[in-house]
Amino acid sequence: MADGGTCFMIFLILLNTFGAAASLALFALAIWVAVDGYELYPISGVSGKDDIFAGAWIAIFTGFAFFCTTVFGILAVVKSSRLLVLLYLILMFIIFIFECASCITAATHRDYLVGNSNLVKKQMLKYYADDSFAGQQITVTWNRMMREVECCGADRPQDWIDYNSTFRMTYGTTYPWPQQCCKRLSSFEVADVEGCKAGLASTLFTKGCFDHIESVFSRYTWAVSWYGFSVLMFMFWLMLLTMGYYLKI
C-alpha cells in the first residue's frame, strides 16, 4: 500500500517535470510568435483580426505560469499536503482556462485572415500607397514582402488590373502595378522598366503573395493554437491524476 502510494507520488513528480518542460517550450514558442520574425503583423493588425498575436501574448503568460505551477505541484505532492495539492489544482484550472482562450481565438482569427485570399487582397487594394498610418504600414510590409518573396498581388498581378485601388488613384495608370513587382538586377535597379509596365511575364513576378502570407500565419497558429492544445491535453490528464492522488492522501 505504501509502495503503491510512493509509486503514485513518483509518477506524479515525473509527470509534473515533463509538464514543466512542455510549458516552458510553450513559453518559448509564444515568444517566437510575438516577436514576429516574418514582420507580417500589420496585415493582421490593420484588419483588426490580430488574435494570433494576442493569443501568443496570453500563451507567454500561461506557458510560464504552467511552469511555475507544475514546479509547485512537485513540492505539493512530495509534502503530501491536502491544502497544497488543492491549491495546485485550482491554480492549474485557472491557467487552463486562459490557455483555452488563447488556443481558440488564435485558430479562429487565422481562419478569418487567411481562410481565403479576399481579406488580404481587399486590404492590399485599399491601403497600399494610402497616406494614413495604416496605409504606410501596409505599404512598407508589402514592399518588403514583394522584394523578398518575389511575388506580386494577392493571387496574381492581375489583381492590380481587375480592381480599382488606392495605388491607381494616387499614381494613375502609367504603372499597372507597383515597381516592387518588377524583377531587379543585383544592382537593385529594375531589370526592364518598359517590359514591366507592359506586363511582359519574364520581367515581373507572376506569383501571388497570398501563399507566403498564409503559410506564415498558419505557422504562427500551429505554434500557439495547436501546440497549446497539446499542452492542455497533457495537463488535463495530469490534473485528473492529481485529483486521484488528493483523494488518496
Next chain:
Amino acid sequence: MLTILLFVGTLLNHANADFDTDVLNEKDGVVSGILSDSVLLHLPPCSFQGQNVSLQYTINNTVDTWTLENIFTVPPCEKTTGTEGNSLVTRRIGYKVSDLASGTTYRFQFQIGSNKSNTVLATTKAGQHYSGIDTGLPARSGAMVVITVILSVAMFILMVALTITIVLSNDED
C-alpha cells in the same frame, strides 16, 4: 440560322483580311493583354517588315472613330524576347493602344498600305471597386470546431471532477 450567320460572318471577317492580328494573351508572355485603359495587340506579320502601320479603332456600335497614322514600322523577323549572356533583352512583341475608356468595347483594325487586318473586338477592363470583395468568414473550418469542442468537453470534465474531489474530501472530514 443565327449560328450559321455568325460563323459565316467570322469567316468573312478573316477572309477579307489581308493579315491577322489579335489581342495578346498569356501564351504570348504577357500578364494580360487587356488593361483598364489600354489594349495590347499582336504586331502584323514580319513579312511586312519595314512598312508603316496605321491603326483605326472605333467604339463598338457607335460612329466614334480614331485613326492613328504611321504609328510604327513592322520589325524584321527575328526572336522577340530572350536572354543574351546576363542581360534580359526585350524586343517588341505587340503594340499598346493607350488612353482608352474603361469598360468599353472597341474594334481595332491595322492598315499597312492597302492591306487591312481583321477587326479585333476587345473590351477594356471595367475595374471593380475593391469594396465589392466579400471578406466575411470563409467557412467554419475543422480547426475551430475541433479545438472548441474538445476543450469545452475537457473543461467540463475537469469542473465535475474537481467538484467531486472537494465534495468527497469534505465528506471524509
